[in-house]
Amino acid sequence: MKKFDVIRCILLLLALACAPLMAHAAPLTLEVEGKIGRTNDPDHTVYRISEAEFMKLPIHTITTSTRWTPKSTFSGPRLADILQLVDAHAEWVELRTLDDYAYTVRVSEAERYGAILAYSMNGTRLKVSNFGPLFLIYPRDAYPRELTGSVADAKFVWQIKALVLK
Ligand SMILES: Nc1nc2c(c(=O)[nH]1)N[C@H]1C(S)=C(S)[C@@H](COP(=O)(O)O)O[C@H]1N2
Numbered sequence: 268m269k270k271f272d273v274i275r276c277i278l279l280l281l282a283l284a285c286a287p288l289m290a291h292a293a294p295l296t297l298e299v300e301g302k303i304g305r306t307n308d309p310d311h312t313v314y315r316i317s318e319a320e321f322m323k324l325p326i327h328t329i330t331t332s333t334r335w336t337p338k339s340t341f342s343g344p345r346l347a348d349i350l351q352l353v354d355a356h357a358e359w360v361e362l363r364t365l366d367d368y369a370y371t372v373r374v375s376e377a378e379r380y381g382a383i384l385a386y387s388m389n390g391t392r393l394k395v396s397n398f399g400p401l402f403l404i405y406p407r408d409a410y411p412r413e414l415t416g417s418v419a420d421a422k423f424v425w426q427i428k429a430l431v432l433k
Pocket residue numbers: 335364365366368417420421422423424425426427
């Protein structure tokens with residue numbers, strides 16, 4: 268084998284080894300802090316939900332349009348199930364995003380609508396460039412009067428990275 272072929276071979280193997288990493292370019296982790304009864308960091312202030320743990324929660328789907336997307340099926344755990352996982356006893360949850368938007372939702376309202384933290388749309392993982400890693404979805408089509416319009420649009424928070432319970 269020529270030296271050139273050996274180098275080509277090594278590059279190909281490297282590319283193959285990296286492929287699974289590239290596919291998960293936006294790792295899914297969610298940090299939860301504030302009024303929570305369960306933590307998993309040394310300082311006992313945060314519960315960091317790994318992708319593996321996130322995926323173990325019951326997955327629900329909501330088929331709806333949003334202001335940005337035509338009727339699609341979103342999948343993810345309910346916000347209520349995440350709050351239960353961290354033993355939250357709070358009235359409000361502030362959602363923090365990668366683009367530094369923050370929005371505070373009344374927990375009872377999100378639970379009334381069965382809002383989910385969607386990680387996929389029509390079976391495809393949400394990329395950061397496409398509302399990912401997590402997009403708070405409500406059944407807008409089922410409650411058009413309550414969940415359509417500019418006030419409601421603000422509740423559809425995308426690029427979520429952290430929750431703060433208050
Ligand atoms: N991550 C993230 N989600 C967000 C926002 C934001 O700036 N960042 N803006 C909210 C508000 S206040 C509204 S009205 C809509 C704005 O959507 P637009 O930026 O497409 O107009 O998305 C909501 N979700």
